[in-house]
Amino acid sequence: MKKKLFNQISVIGLGLIGSSFSLAIKKNKIANKVVGYSRSSSTRKAAKKLNLVDTVANSLVKSVKGSDLIIICTPLSTYPKIINEMTPHLEKNSIVTDVGSAKLTTINEVSGLFSKFIQFIPAHPIAGTEQSGPYAGFPELFIDRWCILTPLKNNKPSSVNKIKTLWKSLGSKVEIMSPERHDRVMAITSHLPHLIAYNIVSTAADLETVTKQEIIKYSASGFRDFTRIASSDPVMWRDIFLKNKDAVLEMIGRFSEDLSALQKAVRWEDSKTLHKIFSRTRKVREKIISAGQDTDAVDFGRSNTRKKISKIKNRKK
């Protein structure tokens, strides 16, 4: 029998990412055993029902015993408590990794909490959907998606390679970068877009002169696109903004500066500036599509557009 990459993997937190990871590990036979733990008893029940892992542990301490890999899939603010509680019970030479979306602050907060016999190798799979919780998970989530590793100075190259192999085995492409660079790249590609989406949906919800019903009714004219990422998990996102504060504040500053310039162009009816800005943004989407990072189907290939077309086809029959 071929030796598996890990003997026993503990998955701490069984939300969208933890449950998808567990299912992917099982499906791709990466470990002999997967143990799962969630603080919430209803999530533990769901994990049993959905058969997410081989064993659902009733405590954090029990869940990590005997594991050679522990992966933390919980909101960033929970890391210190989890690490403090599990550290005395970790097997010597085991690897701890995570899936968190902000690196530098988190690494500074927690890397001192481990014993010298433990490797903490921070990772971030750039994968997810707007849904959350154990029922949202599916084993294909990581296929063709990037996973960024931000190794620490004291990480053994062989351990880093093991984590690299792990993510590749689940279908991901792996990139290595510094925590600082990771946080800046994510601030613009992920964190600012989420903040802006949350903000515009909130602005619309507050508008007393246009009814909520009208906002829902006419949302297909643009607004609805923002509501998808603005329905992402609130606790996870609260923590991301707190743990990537500096880079996020810089990006808000740049965004606001650009918005003021655009606002001025609208106020002064500066049609040349408006046309120039609106023309260059189209090219960005073309690049994203040709890089295979989004569908080229109209309207994201939304299923109700497809339904509409088949409806009229059926009418004609």
Added chain:
Amino acid sequence: MKKKLFNQISVIGLGLIGSSFSLAIKKNKIANKVVGYSRSSSTRKAAKKLNLVDTVANSLVKSVKGSDLIIICTPLSTYPKIINEMTPHLEKNSIVTDVGSAKLTTINEVSGLFSKFIQFIPAHPIAGTEQSGPYAGFPELFIDRWCILTPLKNNKPSSVNKIKTLWKSLGSKVEIMSPERHDRVMAITSHLPHLIAYNIVSTAADLETVTKQEIIKYSASGFRDFTRIASSDPVMWRDIFLKNKDAVLEMIGRFSEDLSALQKAVRWEDSKTLHKIFSRTRKVREKIISAGQDTDAVDFGRSNTRKKISKIKNRKK
């Protein structure tokens, strides 16, 4: 033979909306004849090739002769020139309508240009995709979408009803409101979302410390959602912002105010405020989905997510 709603319809402008409208009129047999006109000779050629209309006219004046309905499907800034040029050649008692996304300023600009024998009945189908031009059109575009009419005081109720019947015949649901209300509703549901999308894509494109390649590569983490509407037609959108200036400026003001509050919450690590804002926005999406205004499929049902899932399924075989 059943009498058709119109004898001859002239479609001025054969981009996404004009071409979709023409195809829908033909498909649903709303008129005996559809005449199309575009200022651009390449669009006229495409219209012939795609069989968008029964006759492609070589001049605006020729295109309107003998028509009982003329529909303007060009950017808002072109209206005064088009109306001045065609008015002497319009048939007595014909109806002129449009598909423009901003109403009040446009109505004030053009309603005085018509002779008293012509009914100008402003309309706005809330339909479109991020694509533009004659090749982007398809006859099902208006099905199950709203069309807002903003009739003028001197419009005959029978003529307004005819336009209402027209849009219903193409599959749309029709709403009647004042130009002022239309412009406010669209400012929040459509114009502000487009401006914000254009702005964030522009901010990202300018960022000198993160490479363009990285922005493309990691765009699936949130950014790509904004690039769809930021790739909409630049001329059309330039004109919308200029013609709905007041309502758009008000919405930018509210958005910026909310963003400053959110920025402050990030800076001061006010986790309660962040959690509160991020929790309420999720409910808005739930309402949009239950109103049938967006798909409930994860990730908008993006086709590359579907492909991914089928890819892994094929692997397993």
